[in-house]
Amino acid sequence: MAKVFIADHPLIQHKLSILRDERTGTKEFRALIGEITMLLCYEATRDLPLEPKKVKTPVDVADTKVISGKKLAFVPILRAGTGMLDAVLELVPSAKVGHIGLYRDPETLKPVTYYCKLPADISEREVFVIDPMLATGGSAIDAIDKVKEFNPKSIKFMGIIAAPEGIKALSEAHPDVDIFVSALDDHLNDHGYIVPGLGDAGDRIFGTK
Ligand code: PRP
Ligand code: URA
Secondary structure, three states, X not given: OOOEEEOOOHHHHHHHHHHHOOOOOHHHHHHXXXXXXXXXXXXXXXXXXXXXXXXXXXXXXXXEEEEOOOOEEEEEEEOHHHHHHHHHHHHOOOOEEOEEEEEEOOOOOOEEEEEEEOOOOHHHOEEEEXXXXXXXXXXXXXXXXXXXXXXXXXXXXXXXXXXXXXXHHHHHHOOOOEEEEOEEOOEEOOOOOEEOOOOOHHHHHHOOO
8 A cells, every 4th residue: 555654844844834825926936845845855765775885085984875776767747746856856866857748627627648758767767756736636647657657666756735635546546656745635625726735836836827
């Protein structure tokens, strides 16, 4: 069964409070998405295996540890997922990046795929699918279906805010995919928006409304 991690770190909770505020403007919103993502990525990568390495310091030889040959790929769901990308690449600069373009049909709330470009060697990589909002879960489920066609080593999902409906749908559709989010909200409204949520993540990141 999928592991669901909901961050309770005070720094994340504080930043999330400002992020949700309707008065927070685009510039600050974008910066906060990056900061929260970085803190969340710290948790989502906690189980990366290490291997020993000897390093000669100016004084002696130190027994150190480095990440053991793991190759990562981040796959943002367009558009809002790209708002999380710079932050994860800051932490894992050697990672490769795939893109999946999906939008929710406003009438049916069903995701419509319009783009998919993944790293050629994705089957050798641990994949993190990233998107700030897990609402009905439809977009994340479809994106992960697509990634699974290429047989990556593992897949994790990282988001900022989830609805209970999204967590349930994603963990039922993909029980092998662990979910990392910074908040679990109350419910979805009739338009599929997370309540209380933060509104439309893409519009707030890119200033399109
Ligand atoms: C938002 C969000 C997710 C999706 C979540 O994207 O970034 O991708 O909705 O909803 P779901 O869990 O019900 O599928 P949106 O469709 O608004 O597209 P955008 O990122 O291009 O604005
Ligand atoms: N997508 C968003 O951007 N916000 C929501 O609340 C739900 C889906």
